[in-house]
Amino acid sequence: MRLRMIFGAAGAMSLMLLAFFVWQQAQDWTATMSRPAVAIWSARSAAIGFAAAAQVVLLTFVVGAIYQRDLFGNVLRLCAGLLCSIALVSAVALALAGR
Numbered sequence: 001m002r003l004r005m006i007f008g009a010a011g012a013m014s015l016m017l018l019a020f021f022v023w024q025q026a027q028d029w030t031a032t033m034s035r036p037a038v039a040i041w042s043a044r045s046a047a048i049g050f051a052a053a054a055q056v057v058l059l060t061f062v063v064g065a066i067y068q069r070d071l072f073g074n075v076l077r078l079c080a081g082l083l084c085s086i087a088l089v090s091a092v093a094l095a096l097a098g099r
Helices: 002-029 036-066 071-097
Strands: none
Touching: 002 036, 036 071
16 A cells, blocks of 8 residues: 555656646747647646646545545546546647647
């Protein structure tokens, strides 16, 4: 149980660091594209998706190991999962539009 919490926390921190990195580097990565403003929002939507995925991992492995599963925790995980999915789909759509 403790090992699961450690790996869950490390995974969530890794996803958050990736989200911060993508958000910060979005302008540099998209400078050469034909529509850089749309491409920046694509990268930032991906960063939001990574942050939401970190929340799902944190709620599942760390909080789920400490507390019993209940309706509120399941609703939080579902909402974070939906936000992650929507953000990543929008990132792909914006990336295609920003080409």
